[in-house]
Amino acid sequence: MMILLSHNSNPFLLDGQWFKGNTHCHTTLSDGKREPGHAAQWYRANGYDFLAFTDHHNTAAASKAATDGLLVIPGIELDAIDPKIGEYHLVGLGVQAYAQPRQSDLPLQLAIDRVRDLNGLAVLAHPHWMGLRADDLLDVQGLTALEVFNTTCELINGKGLSDVLWDELLAEKKQLWGTAVDDTHWAERDDPGGGWLMVKAQEWTQAAILHAIARGHFWTTTGPELYKVWLDGKTVRVECSPVKIINFIAQGRHGSTERAEPTSLLTRASFELTGQEIFLRVEIIDEQGRRAWSNPFYLSSQVSQ
Ligand SMILES: [Zn+2]
Numbered sequence: 013m014m015i016l017l018s019h020n021s022n023p024f025l026l027d028g029q030w031f032k033g034n035t036h037c038h039t040t041l042s043d044g045k046r047e048p049g050h051a052a053q054w055y056r057a058n059g060y061d062f063l064a065f066t067d068h069h070n071t072a073a074a075s076k077a078a079t080d081g082l083l084v085i086p087g088i089e090l091d092a093i094d095p096k097i098g099e100y101h102l103v104g105l106g107v108q109a110y111a112q113p114r115q116s117d118l119p120l121q122l123a124i125d126r127v128r129d130l131n132g133l134a135v136l137a138h139p140h141w142m143g144l145r146a147d148d149l150l151d152v153q154g155l156t157a158l159e160v161f162n163t164t165c166e167l168i169n170g171k172g173l174s175d176v177l178w179d180e181l182l183a184e185k186k187q188l189w190g191t192a193v194d195d196t197h198w199a200e201r202d203d204p205g206g207g208w209l210m211v212k213a214q215e216w217t218q219a220a221i222l223h224a225i226a227r228g229h230f231w232t233t234t235g236p237e238l239y240k241v242w243l244d245g246k247t248v249r250v251e252c253s254p255v256k257i258i259n260f261i262a263q264g265r266h267g268s269t270e271r272a273e274p275t276s277l278l279t280r281a282s283f284e285l286t287g288q289e290i291f292l293r294v295e296i297i298d299e300q301g302r303r304a305w306s307n308p309f310y311l312s313s314q315v316s317q
């Protein structure tokens with residue numbers, strides 16, 4: 013399951029096609045302000061290939077939206093309180109039906125296990141916004157990803173970004189992918205189109221997209237584009253759309269950054285591995301401050317999910 017830079021698990025080197033999608037969206041079936049069909053229409057009209065509906069404790073939206081031109085993936089968002097870590101939200105991608113009654117007290121591990129039992133992918137929603145800390149999550153198993161960026165949380169109080177928490181968990185050798193999402197509510201905030209995934213999959217089906225997300229075969233963004241990240245000898249190379257900053261992030265003080273001159277932009281950068289990196293991920297930041305993230309590439313074999 014690990015992604016290795018030089019290996020055919022690197023999405024930039026894999027065969028297949030890129031598909032654009034949002035993996036967190038509400039409708040009138042929970043606290044969103046648009047009907048499922050109307051929500052799907054926005055994503056179809058804006059060039060998305062897929063959309064996951066993730067209403068709070070309701071999986072019905074996917075069956076209520078017409079699907080021509082847009083792949084609709086069912087899902088759910090569970091919100092509850094873990095007796096040890098407090099309040100959390102967990103997205104279950106691919107969950108078609110959830111028969112359990114809503115529980116306010118539900119340990120996070122139990123929620124993850126339920127999502128996985130229903131063949132869903134468990135994604136920790138907006139952890140920074142929830143006030144979760146890395147220590148709370150070290151013993152948790154079975155998470156596929158966390159939301160490294162959540163548009164709605166950014167628009168509520170500027171806490172949409174969870175990258176530090178992500179790095180803390182990666183440094184502890186947790187295997188965890190990062191997603192940038194809208195968490196669309198269609199309310200007064202302009203929340204659609206803020207964050208999306210680009211998934212490398214074999215075909216345009218729910219099974220292929222979820223399979224690829226489970227394996228980390230995607231990059232995620234609020235605007236700029238990663239064209240290619242790959243290993244050339246001991247050098248990690250990146251090609252991307254024009255940006256101001258290209259960061260090579262590893263644990264602690266490892267990694268490096270490339271910054272454009274005041275009047276120029278970068279479209280490539282490289283980083284020589286020292287051999288000390290547990291993981292390496294690439295992050296780019298454009299002139300408007302928008303970001304894109306690669307998933308972490310693991311350079312150590314002792315990684316657990
Ligand atoms: Zn939430």
Ligand SMILES: [Zn+2]
Pocket residue numbers: 036037038089137195
């Ligand atoms: Zn939500």
